[in-house]
Each structure stands twice: as structure tokens, then as C-alpha cells.
Amino acid sequence: MNYRVVLCLTLASISITAFADWPRFRGPNGAGVSDTTTIPTKWTDEDYNWRIDLPGEGHGSPVVVGNNIFVLCGDPFTAARRVVCINSDDGKIRWVKSFKSKLHYIHRLNNYASSTPAADNDGVVTIWTTPKTFVVTALNNDGEQLWQRDLGEYKSAWGGSPSPIIVDDMVIIQNDQMNPEFMKNFLPEGVxxxxxxxxxxxALDRSTGETRWMVDRESIIASYATPCIRELPNDEKELVIVGAYNGMTGIDVKTGKVNWLAEDTFPNRTVMSPVLAGDLIVGSSGLGTVGDRLVAVRPPDEKNDSAEVAYRIKKSIxxxxxxxxxxxxxxLTSExxxxxxxxxxxxxxVWRERTGGKFLGSPILIDGRLFCTDRRGDIFVLAAGKTFELLARNSLGDDSYATPAVANGSMYIRTLTQLMSIGGEK
Incomplete structure (x- = not known):
């Protein structure tokens, strides 16, 4: 089986299964795609299945496995972190697991709960950080702690938000941190x-938290991208990660061996996660809240032994x-x-337009429509085609930095302080 066929089959399986579980940031393999047909284009407050207040704030997105929704919340006054499990059927909170922490500096657009959990049938894995700690916690479906690891200090001028993924029997985490020469340019006086x-x-063992492999990377600028997986022949899997000055990298999931590196791709901070796009993989970099380039990389295949940059674009990134x-x-949606x-x-x-939104949450594609969350609390719905068409603008009534999740025929939307459900069979 060649690489093109494998990638096409992978994308097809993502599309077919996306309406079932949404187990990580942006759903299966981070694609942000669902074929669910029961999500409305336009809605009012009366159309929500349920809407609840969360025990804390957060920018991280919800994840869903079965009828369990998991979100991470942070207390803005104490920095305590709370892992919350919600019943997707009725919005009732099943349990809350709290962890003490310490107040520390974070950027004004960041939050103590900006990380998105990863979940599977055995429970949920979360990450939160302070300048002195990088805490990874695994809980079962009853909220009982299975294991916890502190991977050490976390150096970033913006605060933390790395999100884990679960691949087979491993929890995989990308942790790109900063060096002091860059940090001093971004931190306020006194920090x-x-x-x-x-x-x-x-890669950590899913059952025990023990380290299976680790690949060291250069510390230049912190990266907040969440990796994706590239399926290879012979049932092999490759982790794709992006980072400033580290480029785009393909790593063997089982062994941690670096298979390839596309250098000279991302000169600045990477926050957008890599996405499979046919035979290519795309990522972006930038500074502040502005992207400076989108880079499409053609990974090695049967014809080429090394990765190569297919193109770069620099407008509306x-x-x-x-x-x-x-x-x-x-x-693409931009800030x-x-x-x-x-x-x-x-x-x-193909087209470029402006909507008046300020997008920090990522767009998702549901049944031929783009759902784009504005940080001031609107979801813009666009036609996902070769012609720009704004179909609707729905107000959430609260700021939102998160990306919606789609599962069980419904869409689950997280605002700064609330979680709500829309859609499904009526």
C-alpha cells in the first residue's frame, strides 16, 4: 500500500468516525471534521439541549468519549485546577477532581486551564503547568487518580497550554520551552x-505513566501545537510535531526515532497544530496574535527520501x-x-474575506459547514466550499477561546465559564 492510499484511508476513517467520540483537541487526529448531520446552522437560547456553569474558567476545549465529557477548569484566584466529568445526555456534573496550585504569571490572553485533555475508554489525561511544574495526571472514569507525573519546570513567557494525545497504549506530549534570551523580550518588568x-x-505508558521514550529538542520559543499522527505502510505510525526553529518533524511512535525533519519552516512561535492535507502536512508560525506564514510540507514517500517544502503563503495566516x-x-480563520x-x-x-470576528478557537467542519468561534462569544457559520458564504452568526453570551467538540450527534461548546450542548435528534 502506498503513502497516498494510506493517507486517503486515514482521512476517510476520520470523517466516518468523527461523530462518535471526540477524544482529543479537535477530535480524531486533530482534523476537526465531522459528518454529523444533526447540528443546526442557526439557533437561539431555546434550542440548547442544556447549558451549565463550570466550576472555574478555561480556554481548553471539551473532549468526549461515550457519554462522558471532560474539561479542565482553573480558579483565577487560587490557580487550583479542576478536572470535570459531565454527562453528555443531560449536562449533569458526574464528578470534579481538584488539585492545588500556585498563582503565577500568565499572558492576559492565556488562562490557568488552556490545555485540552485527552480521553479514551479508560478515562482522561490532563496537563497543567506552573513555572516550576509540568503536571500530567491520569484519572479513570470515576475520577480516581491512576497516576501523576511532574515532568519538571516549564519556561514560557505566556504560560502553559500543551495538550496530550493518546496513541495506542501511550500518552504523547510535545513540550517546547523557551530560552532566556527570548523570554526577556516578552515578559513584563518584574517577572x-x-x-x-x-x-x-x-511518550508515557498509558497505564503507569512511566517514560517509554523521550526525544530532546532545542529550547528557543515555546510551542503550543498539538501533534497529529501520520499512518504509514505496514501499520506503522508517525508522530508529526512542529516548533519554532525545530521545524516540522516526523517521529516513529513506537520507538521515538526521528524519521525526518523539514528545517527552515517556522522561524517564530507555533500555536496552530499540524494538519494532514492530502499528501501534505500544513502548519504555521507567528508572533503576538499574528501568523507570519503557512507552510505546507511534503513528507518522505516512496519517491522521495526526505521532506520538502511544497509552498509557503504569508497573507491572512x-x-x-x-x-x-x-x-x-x-x-483558515485568523485573529x-x-x-x-x-x-x-x-x-x-480560492477566496479571502473578513467577518469582523476575532478568532482564537479553531474552526471545525460539520456536514459541509465551518463553525468558527470568535473570542467575544459568537460562532460564525460559513459554507465550506469554493465560494465564500456567511450562513449564520450565533451569540453564545460569553467569551469563548475554546474549540467545540462534536459527538453523539451534538456539538458541545465551551465558553470561558460555561458548557452547552446543541443539536442531536429532536
Missing amino acids: PVTEAGHSYAV PLVPTAVYKDGLIF NGAVSCVDAETGEY
Whole structure:
């Protein structure tokens, strides 16, 4: 089986299964795609299945396995973290597991709960950080702690938000930190600048938390991207990660061996997660809240032994929101309200428009429509095609930095302080 067929089958399986579980940031393999047909385009407050207040604030997104929804919350006054499990059927909170922490500096657009959990049939894995700690916790479906690891100090000028993924019997984490030369340019006066953090990608045993492998990386600028998986022949899997000055990297999931590296791709901070786009993989970089380039990389295949950059584009590029790929098109939303459609093969713009939104949550594609969450609390719904069409604008009534989850025929939307459910069979 060749690489093209494997990638096409992978994307097809993502599309078919996305309406079942949504186990990580942006659902299966981070694609942000669902074929669910029971999500409305336009709705009012009366249309919500349920809407609840959460025990804390958060920018991290919900994940769903079965009828369990998991979210991470942070207390803005104490920095305590709370892992919350909610019944997707009725919105009732099943349990809350609380962990003490200490107040520390974070960027004004960050939050004590910006990380998205990862879940499977055995429970949930979460991450939270302080300048002195990088805490990974595994809980079962009853909220009982299975294991916890502190992976050490976390150095970043913005605070933490790395999100784990679960691959087979491993929890995989990308942890790119900063060096002091970069930190001092971004930290406010009075916040101490210390030595460089330890950057790495690591695989932990899902059952015990023990380290299976670790790949050291250079510490330049912190990365907040969440990895994706590339399926290879012979049932092999490759972890794809992106990072400033570390480029785009393919790592063997089982062994941690670095298979390939596309250098000179991302000169600045990477927040957008890598996305499979046909035969290509796309990522972006930037500074502040502005993306400076989108890079499409062609990974090694049967014809080429090394990765190569297929194209770069530099207009209307997101720094934070992750792209969506579908049927040869890449859809982008950016912090300044620009929305774009790009031909995935050539990198040429199909259309570029402005909506008036300020997007930090990532768009998701549901049944031919893009759902784009504005941080001021609106969801813009666009047609996911070769012509720009704004279909609806729905108010959430609260700020939102998270990306919705789709499972069980419903969409679960997290605002700063609430969680709500819309859609499903009526």
C-alpha cells in the first residue's frame, strides 16, 4: 500500500468516525471534521439541549468519549485546577477532581486551564503547568487518580497550554520551552528570567505513566501545537510535531526515532497544530496574535527520501486557530477576522474575506459547514466550499477561546465559564 492510499484511508476513517467520540483537541487526529448531520446552522437560547456553569474558567476545549465529557477548569484566584466529568445526555456534573496550585504569571490572553485533555475508554489525561511544574495526571472514569507525573519546570513567557494525545497504549506530549534570551523580550518588568527550559517530545505508558521514550529538542520559543499522527505502510505510525526553529518533524511512535525533519519552516512561535492535507502536512508560525506564514510540507514517500517544502503563503495566516482540510481545500480563520480558502495542492487562494470576528478557537467542519468561534462569544457559520458564504452568526453570551467538540450527534461548546450542548435528534 502506498503513502497516498494510506493517507486517503486515514482521512476517510476520520470523517466516518468523527461523530462518535471526540477524544482529543479537535477530535480524531486533530482534523476537526465531522459528518454529523444533526447540528443546526442557526439557533437561539431555546434550542440548547442544556447549558451549565463550570466550576472555574478555561480556554481548553471539551473532549468526549461515550457519554462522558471532560474539561479542565482553573480558579483565577487560587490557580487550583479542576478536572470535570459531565454527562453528555443531560449536562449533569458526574464528578470534579481538584488539585492545588500556585498563582503565577500568565499572558492576559492565556488562562490557568488552556490545555485540552485527552480521553479514551479508560478515562482522561490532563496537563497543567506552573513555572516550576509540568503536571500530567491520569484519572479513570470515576475520577480516581491512576497516576501523576511532574515532568519538571516549564519556561514560557505566556504560560502553559500543551495538550496530550493518546496513541495506542501511550500518552504523547510535545513540550517546547523557551530560552532566556527570548523570554526577556516578552515578559513584563518584574517577572524573573531564568535559564532555558528543557524541550522534548515524550511518550508515557498509558497505564503507569512511566517514560517509554523521550526525544530532546532545542529550547528557543515555546510551542503550543498539538501533534497529529501520520499512518504509514505496514501499520506503522508517525508522530508529526512542529516548533519554532525545530521545524516540522516526523517521529516513529513506537520507538521515538526521528524519521525526518523539514528545517527552515517556522522561524517564530507555533500555536496552530499540524494538519494532514492530502499528501501534505500544513502548519504555521507567528508572533503576538499574528501568523507570519503557512507552510505546507511534503513528507518522505516512496519517491522521495526526505521532506520538502511544497509552498509557503504569508497573507491572512492564523497563529492560534488550526486549519481545516476537506476535499482538496484548506480553510483558515485568523485573529484579525480574516477567513480564507486555499487550494491545498498549489497554495493559491480560492477566496479571502473578513467577518469582523476575532478568532482564537479553531474552526471545525460539520456536514459541509465551518463553525468558527470568535473570542467575544459568537460562532460564525460559513459554507465550506469554493465560494465564500456567511450562513449564520450565533451569540453564545460569553467569551469563548475554546474549540467545540462534536459527538453523539451534538456539538458541545465551551465558553470561558460555561458548557452547552446543541443539536442531536429532536
